[in-house]
Amino acid sequence: MELDDLYRRVIMDHYKNPRNRGSLDDDSLTINLNNPTCGDRITLQLQVEDDIVKQAKFTGEGCSISMSSASMMTEAVKGKTTEEALALAEKFSSFIKGEIAEFDELEDIEALSGVTKFPARIKCATLSWNALRKGIEHQQQ
Ligand code: FES
Numbered sequence: 001m002e003l004d005d006l007y008r009r010v011i012m013d014h015y016k017n018p019r020n021r022g023s024l025d026d027d028s029l030t031i032n033l034n035n036p037t038c039g040d041r042i043t044l045q046l047q048v049e050d051d052i053v054k055q056a057k058f059t060g061e062g063c064s065i066s067m068s069s070a071s072m073m074t075e076a077v078k079g080k081t082t083e084e085a086l087a088l089a090e091k092f093s094s095f096i097k098g099e100i101a102e103f104d105e106l107e108d109i110e111a112l113s114g115v116t117k118f119p120a121r122i123k124c125a126t127l128s129w130n131a132l133r134k135g136i137e138h139q140q141q
């Protein structure tokens with residue numbers, strides 16, 4: 001099987017069977033973000049206790065890249081401290097720009113590597129990660 005084919009399967013799996021899709025209690029940290037170029041939107045909810053991201057869930061509508069990336073992101077941050085979650089967002093930013101090739105914390109994320117060649121799609125892949133960053137930075141204030 002071609003690598004691209006394998007990557008496409010991983011992305012479509014997260015798109016069709018999203019992990020952590022849904023809502024948390026109303027008092028959870030809630031971030032709404034959209035991609036103005038296409039109208040795709042995400043609502044991310046985080047439950048942070050003792051500085052640990054206990055739960056992360058999302059709803060929204062968008063392309064396969066934005067929604068699969070959100071699914072992967074919520075998987076990757078669960079159980080992390082807020083500092084670790086911010087560091088992961090930073091790492092994803094380097095990864096999606098093609099500066100690093102591996103993502104050991106969640107290998108599924110490596111399936112998004114093809115996106116680095118398409119600047120417009122980078123915005124799709126980073127939508128949920130930007131929501132994460134915004135939520136945690138807001139929480140830390
Ligand atoms: Fe809008 Fe991908 S098409 S986020």
Ligand code: FES
Pocket residue numbers: 035037038063120121123124
């Ligand atoms: Fe449409 Fe992402 S902005 S593909």
